[in-house]
Amino acid sequence: MAQWQDLLMLDSAHQDRVSQLYEGRLAREIRHCLCTVIESQDWDSAAVDENKANTCLRALLMFLDEQWNRSVQENNILQGPDFRGMKDYLLKQFQDYPLNLAIILSECLKEEKKILASASDQGCNISAVEQKWRQLDNKVNELKKQTLEIKKETKSLEVLNEKLDFIQQSWQTQVEQHVGLAKSHNVVKEECLKQANFITQTKQMLLQQMVNILKGAEEIVATLTDVELPEWKCRQQMACIGSPVDTRLDYLEKWFTTVAEVLQQVREQLQKLQNQKYNSTSASNSPAPLAEIENFTLSLYTKLLSNALVVEKQPVMSSSPQRPLILKTGVRFTATVRFLANLPQFKYLLSVKPVFDKDVEETRTVKGFRCFDLSSGDSKVMDVDTPRGGLVAEFCHMSIKEAAKQEKGKSKGSSEILLHHNRLGVTEELHIIKFVTELQHAGLQCIIEASSLPVVVISSTVQASSAWATVMWCNMVSTSEPRNLSLFLDPPPLTWEQMSPAISWQFLTVGQRGLDEHQLSMIREKVMDDPDDLVHWNKFSKNESAWTWIDGILDLIKKHLVDLWRDGSIMGFVSRDSTKALLQEKPTGTFLLRFSESNKDGAITFSWVEHSNGEPHVHSVQPYTKLELVNMCVPDIIYHYSLRAQKNMTRNPLLYLYPDIPKDAAFGRYYKKTAMSAPRKVVDGYVDRTQIPVSDCPTPPASPPRDNHLTDMMDMEIDRDWNSETSQVFQEIFSELLGFPNCPMSPPQSLFVDSTPVAATENVH
Structure with missing residues (x-):
């Protein structure tokens, strides 16, 4: 229970990792409600012993029965947790496969400890950041408090001015009506002069306090616009290429809003002081200080609001949400902008318009640089979003189209001639989208712009991989504005x-x-x-680069291996030599999963060790491609895999996942239960069958490796055909027009390359 309680105390980012850990594997309600009994069991031992797994499962079920009986006795069935529902869930999911539950909890408890350790390791950095933010938050709150005091004192001064003005206007009338009061005229005049001097001194004091507030505001505005906002933009850059950093705008929005409110109130109080009926004739009360302070306030207000517009969500196509900043011509994409100074008077005041490549010099100087227009570049009025209540404009239906080419010979500037040989590739061109609005409010008028991160425009889906390499490289190299959109004319290493x-x-x-x-x-x-x-x-x-190979593996994981990759079953990146070194000291039947080094489209293989005459021999199966994994998943391949020896006798050589995990303990929960346990059916007179991968048994020493070049070429050619432009366009059109998820279509079936698919049948009774 202590471990679960510690997890509940972590920040939202770490708790999200815990949620992802259990998603699709075990109901989190069970982990929460049964935390005490779960943490009291030895799930590591249970993960490799079915009897122990059964014992641990029974302990959970008994605990649920006890809690159910207690809730019945306390008449708390409806208000409390659904203990009966949790018991039914465990029985349905794990009664026949208790080992699967043991494996899940064993792995999850270990990952929970890693998350806690990660949070502890980050503790110093988090504390430093939080301490900095807390100090800034205190400064902003103190500024707001001082401004409220100024407002009260200004109100008091206004009352004194009104009283003095009333006395001066009414006294002469009183003297005319009562001759006896004439002797008191000098006394009243002297008292009015004293009151006037007090008002003047109070006014000067208030002006000095305002100056002090503005100096504090100047420091905070500089921190917000020159430090905190650029740091947030840098975090957003890294988040766009996958970094698990916090990109929330809560703090920045609060600070921008509070400081804007302070500056606005200072301007209002200055206006009140300037418009007071009573004005001292002394030189110290000349309008020059007021004008100076007003100009200083206006400059701070302008600087703050000019930086308050940010691109909260960078341009992204709905068909590739994990890879923003890649736009395809004619395909819808979205973006969201937020105004951080969230004052009520700005609601419906700001109209934001997106402009593609606004003021981009490369469109005129770089040879062949393409020009695009936004097909849907209509303005959006910033409105309050829900539930956060910020000022937001969301552009949901933007798309781009290539603009008409400029007429040849119209302009032959020297810059074009100099860059004649410096052409950018299609996926190396960088473009930006600027979001522009004009603010007119209380005497303030300014143009406010916010730029997206550099985007890459493609016209074909096959360019997406290269475009993502460009996006990653650009954001790793360039972290400051203005952006160098011709970066790839001479890309830095x-x-x-x-x-x-x-x-x-x-x-x-x-x-x-x-x-x-x-x-x-x-x-x-x-x-x-x-x-x-x-x-x-x-x-x-x-060309045939390292990134092509890496991205092929990423696509392989995404489509077929997410669960195995997440739980660490795939070692993945290990060379043939390293594989041999790792396995040769292990018992016969130990195997590991690794990615093919030669297949550029992504393929996975397994290598295992056998011992003969005291000598270890490491064998590897021909890599399985995406086309083959559509027909049978890796856990089922491992479960069914057989070597065919003499007299057609077969055996499965795969026993222990490296380093020493029993095969069924590692992959049991992923086996297709229906294929393993369901009885065979007879349909239309035919016996149902299952494909089983079988290889001819190698004899030590291992046979020379096959020439994989032709096979790899065939696999790549088949995959390239399936991922054709026609298929991709078909999917994109329907996912955009109909709002369906972008589900990949199943490619045609293919035969195993190195193994013979054997039709396994059972007797029909």
């Missing part, structure tokens, strides 16, 4: 320290698990050949 986190984030985004140092080490060998330890753009992204 990246250090491995810059590159490796971004690559790991891609696997975290797709498969909910990043890369460890050993996996990154293998990828490093693929992308680096520079003596200065730098990664160059051409090496990373051009």
Whole structure:
């Protein structure tokens, strides 16, 4: 229970990781309500022993029975947790497969500890950030408090002015009506002069207090616009390429709004002081200080509001939500802007218009740089969103189309001639969308703009992978404004320290698990050949590049291996030599899963060790491609995989997942229960069958590796045909027009490359 309680005390980002951990595997209500009994069981031992797994399951069921009986006795059935429903859930899901429950809880409890450790490791940094934010929050609150005091004192001064004005106007009338009061005229005049001097001194004091408030506001405005806002934009950049950072705007919106309110109130109080009926004739009360203070206030107000418009959600197509900043011509995309100074008077006041490549110099100077127009660039009025209540404009139906080419010969500037040989590739062009609005309020008039991060425009889905490489590289290199949209005319290299986190984030985004140092080490060998330890753009992204191979694996994980990748069953990035070194000291039947190094479209293989005459022999199966995994998932392949020896005798050589996890413990919960346990059916006189992957049994020493080049070419050609432009356009059109999820269509069936699909049948009774 202590572990679960510690998890409940973490921030929302870490709790989201816990939620993802249980999603689709076990109801989180069970983990919460049964936290005490769950944490008291030895799930690690139960994960490899079915008898222990049964015992642990019975303990959960008994606990639920006890809680149900107690709720009945206390007449608390409706208000309390649904203990009976939880028991039914456990029986339905795990009564026949208690080992699966044990494996899930064993893994989840370990991952929970990792999340707690991660939160603890980040504690110092989080504390430093929170401390900085707390200090800034205190400054903003103090500024607001001082402004309220000024408002009260200004009101009091206004009352004194009215009283003095009344006395001066009415006294002469009283003297005329009562001759005896004439002797008191000098006394009254002297008292009025004293009152006037007090008002003047109070007014000067208030003006000095306002100046002090404005100096504090100046410091805060500089912090917000020059530090906090750029840091948030940098975090948003990293989040766009997969970094699990916090990009919420709650604090910034609060600070911008409070400081804007303070400056607005200072302007109002200055106006009241200026419009008072009583004005001292002393030089110290000349209008010059008021004008100076007013101008200073206006400049701060302008600076704050000019930076208050931000792109909260960067441009993204609904068909690829995990890869923003890639736009396809003619395909709908969305973006959201927010005005951080959330004052009531700004509601419905700001009309925001998107403009593509506004004031972009590259459209005139870079040879071949394409121009685009927004097909739906209508203005949106900023309104209060729900439930947060911020000022937001959401652009939901934007699309772009290529603009007509400029007439040749119309302008032959020297810049075009100089850049004649410096052409950008289609997926190397960077563009921006600016969101523009004009603010006219209380004497303030200014144009406010917010720019998106650089976007890449493609015309074909096959360009998406290269475009994403551009997006990653751009955001790792350039973290400040203004953006260099011709960056890839001469792209700067990246250090491995810059590159490796971004690559790991891609696997975290797709498969909910990043890369460890050993996996990154293998990828490093693929992308680096520079003596200065730098990664160059051409090496990373051009032609048959490292990125093509990495992205093929990401697509493989996304479509077929998410669960196995998330739970750590796939070692993935390990070379043939490393595989041999890892397995040769292990018992016969130990195997590991790794990605093919030669198949650029993404394929997975397993390697296992056998011992003969005291010598270890490591074998690898021909990699399975995406087309083959459509027909049979990896856990079922491992379960059914057989080697065919003499007399057609078969055996499964796969016993332990590296380092020593029993095969069924690692993959049991993923086996197709229906295929394993359901009786065979007879349909139209035919016996139902199942394809079983079978290989000819290798004899030590292992046979020479086959020439995989032709096979890989065939696989890539089939996959390329399936991922044709026609198929992709068909899916995009229907997902956009009908609002359906962008579900991939099933490609045609294919035969296993290295193994013979055997039709397994059972006797029909």
